[in-house]
Amino acid sequence: MLGLRGLAAIIGVLAGATGLLSPAHAQGPVSTDHVTAELVASAQAVVPGETIRIGLHKQIIPHWHTYWQNPGDSGLPTTIAWTLPEGASAGDILWPAPSRLAIGPIMNYGYEGAVTLLTDISVPADAPVGGSFPVRATIDWLVCEEICIPEQVELSLDLPVVAAGGDAGPAHPAIAAGEASLPVESPWQSRFQAQGGALALAIDAPGLRADSIEDIWFYADEWGVLNHAAPQALAVEAGRIVLNLKTGDSFAPDLAALNGVLVVKERTGDGVLTQAFHISAPAGAVTATGGGVAGLEIGFGTALIFALLGGLILNLMPCVFPVLSMKALSLVSHARSEPAVVRLHGFAYTAGVLASFAALAALLVALKAAGQQIGWGFQFQSPVFVLLVAYLLFAVGLSLSGVFTIGASVAGVGSGLAARSGYAGSFFTGVLATIVATPCTAPFMGAAMGFALAAPTPVLFAVFLVLGLGLALPYILLSLFPPLLRFLPRPGPWMERFKQFLAFPMYGAAIWLVWVLSLQAGADGVLAALAGMLLIAFAAWLYETTRGSGQVGRLTGGGVAALAALAAIVGGYIAADRAQLMSAQASGGMSAGESGAAATTPWQAYSPEKLAALRAEGRPVFVNFTAAWCITCLVNERVALNRPEIAEAFRGGNIAYLKGDWTNQDKAITEKLAEFGRSGVPLYLFYPAGQEARPVVLPQILTVDGILKDIGAG
Structure with missing residues (x-):
């Protein structure tokens, strides 16, 4: 990028040196092959001691452009070298709000058509009246x-000097047009926060509604502070x-203020209203919004x-329900126990959750160090x-x-609450809760996880442990305050039936995972x-039926059961890994949605090239990043995205999905x-x-009305 800028500057110097670009100073308009330029003024005469506004008015031929003060990825800004009477001085160029000029992957900032660059010039107090x-x-x-093409012109403007109070005459029309396009000082408070890249x-901005926004873009005053082409x-x-x-490339980590122009385009009853504001945002903390702002x-x-909030809400997500049902049964069992026993079970469950989140964080750190691009729920890939x-x-x-039992308890359900196996069961339940929670994403989690994955290792561990604490919080609170358990039902024979009933959510979760595997x-x-x-x-049946046999029968049954379980794991590992490769080769990368039933709302597979092509056609595009193992994603598709109202809105608005x-x-999706x-x-x-x-970022939990509002159809 810098090479283009430097090359253009060199060409400009060489061309200027040869005299090929510039005629002598001329009154009135001067035309090159691409631009007609002239000097215009805010009055037809000047007054000693006052300031007059001079404009460089340019009319650029169609399809060509010149540049703003920050030209973007390539280009050079317009420069003006003034020659003025003694005692006069010129201020800096007052730049109208620019437009974005995309050329392939390059993003430039500049002007097309007519533009007027304004400069304030002070007239000396001793300027002779009548001169x-x-x-x-x-x-x-x-x-x-x-x-x-670098071009140079030399322009002149001679204005009479009149006495104070005299008639200075009207302004040139281009001055008013130039002033109307100048950014105004922002009435809004702003701040910025940078982390990493x-x-x-x-x-x-009070009063600004999301559904009225046509476009917003921030133009940094200085070249290289921001990535110009990045969304x-x-x-x-x-x-x-x-x-x-x-x-x-030129961003300084100790930058005290981010300066630039914010251009806001709002839809109104009369069309699109464009406003430009000067922004000077000091460095400061920026918190995420509920709309899903990036965690960084x-x-x-x-x-x-x-x-903490995300972990707490995870308890309400459908993927965690089966395990919570088991803990609810365990809480009922604990209701009449000694408070110390209840607390120990709470600590064991919390330890299982925190240990699992710590292990997950350690795995993420190791994969990041190996150069892998990973995210929440990555293991289900x-x-x-x-x-x-x-x-x-x-x-x-x-x-x-009841097909088999291990000791006196499995996952904290059963009798022998004071036995060591009972505490081990509570610990295991915490591990299981963490495993089944990872396919779900709750509100607030996206921001926290994005922050954690871009942060140093100690911060990542802290965020993951607090997320685990949020998941365990309801149970640990009930454990620490045993009087709350008195509000639960009394233990009784119903518990055994309820325990057996809880097997069915487990079977259902297993079936769902087999579908994901398919x-x-x-x-x-x-x-x-x-x-x-x-x-x-x-293996489970054989283990249970031989458990009460003699030593030979018990060892034989246990050994065969262990071999059967080992065969299931090893054979499944080999078969699943091989089947994934063969399935990908056979389907050519067919997505989950393509292999399943057709949805109510027709869609196409995402690729960066497909998105770019659709946007180049001028079509609005809705992009859904999902996964078969993401329960939140599947629920959103069922209750919102696959509804007939959304399909009709997409068709009516010619929205590509x-x-x-x-x-x-x-x-590509990870990036x-x-x-x-x-x-x-x-x-x-x-x-x-x-x-x-x-692009507009939608919330993680979708509703039909919310989608219609965000796409401008509601």
């Missing part, structure tokens, strides 16, 4: 289409704007609060992991059904899973998630019509 005030200017610009700019993802909530930006926009303290969790939930279901590894993967479950069921399937690892500060799915984006329109 002339000559203004001379040597002006250089770079004008570009597919090629760039991400930067969040927050602006408090500026937008979130608006209750009159608060947050733009997710990327820092540029929040501070450490806010990330911890969001993690492995068909082997999906298969093993399906086996685990199936085995827990068999235990709850999307990852095809029919052969399903065959491996079902065969493994048959072996596990046989893209679905990015993250069921298996996909680098897109990271671009918006997300570490996992779901992520929902709406790109309004127009290649330059900025």
Whole structure:
């Protein structure tokens, strides 16, 4: 980028030196091959001691452009060298708000058509009345289409000097047009926060409604402070704007203020209203909004609060329900126990949750150090992991059904509360709760996880442990305050029936995971899973039936049962891994949605190229990043995205619907998630019509009305 800028400057100097670009100073308009320029004034005469506004008015031929003060990825700004009478002085150029000029991957900032660059010139107090005030200017610009050409003109303007109170005459019409396009000082408070390569700019804008925004873009005053071509993802909530930006090559970590121009385009009853504001945002903490702003926009303290809230809400998500039902039964069992016993079970369960989250954080750190791009729920992208969790939930279901038991308790359910196995069961329940919670994403979690995955290792561990604490919080509170347990039902024979009933949610979860496996590894993967479950069921039955036999029978039964379980695990591992490879080769990368039943709302598979092509056509685009193992994603599709109202709105608005399937690892999707500060799915984006329109980030929990509002159809 810098090479283009430097080359253009060299060409400009050489061309100017040869005299090919500039005629002598001329009154009135001067035309080059691409631009007609002239000096105009805010009055037809000057007054001694006062200031007059001079404008450089340019009319650029169609399809060509010149540049703003920050030209973007390439180009050079217009420069004006003034020659003025003694005692006179000229201020800096007052730049109108620019436009974005995209050329392939390059993003430039500049002007097309007519533009007037204004400068305030002070007239000396001793300027002789009745004389002339000559203004001379040597002006250089770079004008570009597919090629760039440096041009230079020399312009002059002679204005009479009149006494104070005399008639100075009207302003040239181009002056008023130039002033109307100048940014005004922002009436809103703003702040920015940078971390790593991400930067969040927050602006408090009361009265600004998300559904009225056509486009928002922030133009930094200085070259290289921001990545000019990077998307500026937008979130608006209750009159608060947050733009997710990327820092540029010249960004300084100790930057005290981010200066630039914010251009806001709002839809009104009369069309689109464009406003430009000067922004000077000091450095400060930027917290995320409920609309799903990237996690890098929040501070450490806010990330911890969001993690705690996200973990607490996870308890209400459908993927955690089966395990919570087991803990509810365990709480009933504990209700009449000694308070110390209840507390120990609470600590054991919490320890299991925290140990699991710490292990998950350690694995994420190791994978990041190895250069892997990973996120929340990443382990479910492995068909082997999906298969093993399906086996685990199936085995827990068999235990709850009474097919087999281990010691006096499995997962904290049963008698012998003071026995060591009971505490081990509570610990295991915490581990299981963590495993089945990872396919779910709760509100607040996206921001916290995005922050954690981009933060140093100690911060990542802290956020993950607080998330685990949120998941365990309801149970630990009940354990620490045993009087609350008195509100639960009394223990009785109903508990055994309820325990057996809880097996069915476990079986249901196992079935769902086999379905996920079918999307990852095809029919052969399903065959491996079902065969493994048959072996596990046989192993459980054999273990239980021989447990009361003599030593030989017990050892034989236990040994055969262990071999059957081992065969299920090893055979499933080999078959699932091989089946995934063969399924991918056979389907050519078919997504989960493509292999399943057709949805109510037609969609196409996401790719960066497909998104770019649709946007180049000027079509609005809705992008759904999802995964088959993401319960939150599936619920959103059932209750909102696949509803007839949404399908009709997409058809009526000619909105293209893209679905990015993250069921298996996909680098392009992982990079897109990271671009918006997300570490996992779901992520929902709406790109309004127009290649330059900025995407709107939708909430993680969708409703029909919310979608219609965000796409401008509600």
